[in-house]
Amino acid sequence: MRVEFCYKFKLHSHGFAIYTVHPICDITDLPILTILANINSTTMLRIFWSIICHILFASNFLNNSASALGNITDHSALLKFKESMSSDPFGVLNSWNSSTHFCMWHGVTCGHRHQRVTEIKLVGYKLQGSISPHVGNLSFLRVLYLDDNSFHANVPRELGRLFRLQAISFANNTLGGRFPTSLTNCTQLREIGLYGNNFTGQIPMEIHSLAKLEYFNVARNNLIGRIPPSIWNLSSLTVLDFWYNHLEGNIPEEIGFLKKLTKMSVSENKLSGMLPFSLYNLSSLTHLHTAGNQFHGSLPTNVFTTLPNIRQFWFASNRFSGPIPSSISNASRIQMFDIGFNNFVGQIPNLGKLQDLSVLAVGENNLGSNSSYSGDDWEFIKSLVNCSQLYIVIVESNNLGGPLPKIIGNLSTHLAQFAMADNQISGEIPTELGNLVNLIFLSIENNLLTDVIPESFSKFQKMQEMYLKINKLSGEIPATILGNLSQLSQLDLSDNLLIGKIPSTIGNCKKLQAVDFSLNNLSGAIPTQLLSLSSLSILLNLSHNSFSGNLPPEVVMLQNIERFDISENHLSGGIPENIGDCSSLEYLFLEGNSLDGVIPSSLASLKGLLQLDLSRNNLSGSIPQELQNNSVLEWFNASFNKLEGEVPMLGVFQNASRVSLTGNDRLCGGVAELNLKICLPKNVKKRKHHIRRKLIIIIIFSIAFLLLLSFVLTIIIYQIMRKRQRKTSADSTIVQFPKVSYQELHHATDGFSDQNLIGTGGIGFVYKGRLNSEERVVAVKVLNLQKKGAHKSFLAECNAFRNIRHRNLVKIITCCSSVDHKGDDFKAIVYEYMTNGSLEEWLHQNAEQQRTLKLEKRLENVNGIASALHYLHNECEKPIVHCDLKPSNVLLEDDMVAHVSDFGLARLVSTIDGKSNNQTSSMGIKGTIGYTPPEYGMDTQLSTEGDMYSFGILLLEMMTGRRPTDEMFKDGYNLHNYVKIAFPNNILEIVDATLLSTENSHLLVTTEVARDLHPNVERSLSSLFKIGLSCSVESARERINIEEVKTELNIISKALADEGK
Incomplete structure (x- = not known):
């Protein structure tokens, strides 16, 4: 054996x-x-x-031999981990050496029995490097925490060998690559924390193998694709966080299997669809975040009954609609309720039982009654008085109207942020609002608030940002408010009716970074206390007020300011030389004042300056050559000053479209596109100057001699001239028209009565009247001289009509430049009265009106308008640009013949060297929104092509019945695009419905199935749409001219005429 x-x-x-x-x-x-x-x-x-x-x-x-072998493996793996570190700023791995047993090393924990590594916790030590694959040899490892470091590269697949691993967290590192699928082999895992990295790809389907998983957080990565369906079977999950990835698809009903789920976030992804009802039945949920997706649908009425433990409800930035469920009153534990940026409607329900509520954010919805007189929209404020923990309230951008209730002052004193902007709040600001003494942010901008700013605002000693702009607030800025708000960093009171001076107490606001007082009626000098605030770094905007005096030298204190705007005031004196020390300036706007002196050369030292506007002042001297060395300057405007000398050639001055120098006749040189005269050589200038000086001396002596001989005669002539100047108009162009007095026009219009008022415009009113001298009905356009540009408009219109006559231009009878019964300037233009009103009234009728403008008449009107434009552009001595062509400026007489009117913006196109130059720069020229070509908004170059754009838009409006300012046109989508999308196959879907009505039955072909247009008629409509599109293209160079338009219109007219025979 x-x-x-x-x-x-x-x-x-x-x-x-x-x-x-x-x-x-x-x-x-x-x-x-x-x-x-x-x-x-x-x-x-x-x-x-x-x-x-x-x-x-x-x-x-044998056991000791095995243990010794295991110790060697763990020791080696840890040393390999240390070797993979490229930086250890705190020296936490210094203890990892052979002088001590590895179980004593920092961040390492071993088991008592075998002395094998069971835990590695190195959190928040800013370690840099990669995770060594040798970690996969630590076979007894149960916990691996490496959060808040700078580990990079991929997670080694060898970690999948750690079959005892229960918790792993690599949060807030820079790890990348695809999601570490090998982790799904670690079937004992209960916690996975990978948030705050750069993982890509999809969440693996194998995730279902982690049946014991309780915590899964992959927020703030770059994961894509759908959430794997198998994840909804992990019934032990309590926390599920996918926040800030690129996940798609929807949330299925199977989510209802996660009965233990307490926190769920899918915010900031690309998820869509309706949320399943099973989600709302997870009664253990305390945090539910779906913000920043494309979910839609309404909330179940009992949602807050089935979620009794909810603490955070974050549904912002989706497409949810319907009312806010009244069951929210049952969510007694809720702390944050944020449903902003959705389409919720109705009233905000009673929230009085939400004792723990700290954040209420319902902004950017359609909540409220949409009435400025409603008293119900603010009922919820009364219930909020019981919410003692309230910290943030955001109700901005809704339809909440009516006055604010006085009880608003009883809200929680913990309230720090209160946003009510962009609603229809009316009435005065309650004094009680000042009781909210812990406010740091208050926004009530863009409402209908009236009366004064309450003195109680002086209690806001913690206020940091306050926005009251775009209201109708009046009175002075209370000095006590600015004196006490020492923590204020941003203050915006713009676009109100405020008067008086800026209080000097504004100097107490030592932390102010941005101030905007523009578009008010403030006056006086700019306080030095304001300019001395060195904290101002973002904005100081005082434009469109009535400030006067000099710009103080204290402006040098604004060394951190980025944007400084004091345009459209009454400031005088020179620009301080030390303004060049404001080294952070990027935008400097001084236009529309009475500043004189030279342009400081120190402006060239503003190396970050992007835009500089000095237009419409009294500046003289030359443009500093140093400005051309500023490489970032992208816009320079010095038009309408008294500048002279040579224009620089480099920098921003190389691009004529980024420079405006119009109205400075003594400038020369520059790039050819500026069309300035050539500068004379310096030696020629000196010679001319010498000759000029001699001539001046001779002339002076001659004049003195003549004055001595004819002193008496000169005085008589002077007196005669003064009398003549009083009697004649300031504008010589109106002398050619028959004279009419103010009294005659006053009598003709029954004292400019409301009964005779037939229209209003941007700068005046139009009355119907009857002149005694001619016993005929006329239209009297009275200009409102308080409006900016009214005087120029009067001169332009009289100029335009001085030498032009055409059947399709409205006939001017006379102009009146006089004084009214109060002694104020009075200017009016008398036109031939058009009995059928304007084209605007025929295209866009009220419900009571039953008038129809047939296709033939519309075509006749288009032909008439085109004829008028052809005359203005090609047949006048100098081409005339209308600048404001639109339906309301096309009048119709008895036989419906179109007459182009309103030449208040018209400009003669200049002639240079005998050649017609079809463009002239004129800053401040504006037409009407929707009809103005896009190029006018950039460099304001007036051209006949601009009129063609307006003609194209007008034609498209006549054919579609839609205004270019229709509310459907926004975000870059306009009338041109609307027609272009339908052209040429679907034009019948956009054509004005009245053209297909019974009044135009002669254009239709009746069949057994339907009534269709005659083929010739449809082709004519298509041709008209094509003309409109060709005229209204964005590029001025690509637009067709009026000659081509008239040719096409003649063909269309002939085709329609043949169809009618």
């Missing part, structure tokens, strides 16, 4: 000993029977215990 091992014994007098072991031996080699026969019981017992001891010794030897 053979066995694998056997022991051979040698018996001694005192017992026995094992002396050899053979791998294979024959049992017959042992004289076992003889041995047993000679051994007594005591010896047998000794033999038994000796064998047991040797077996235990052998077993312990």
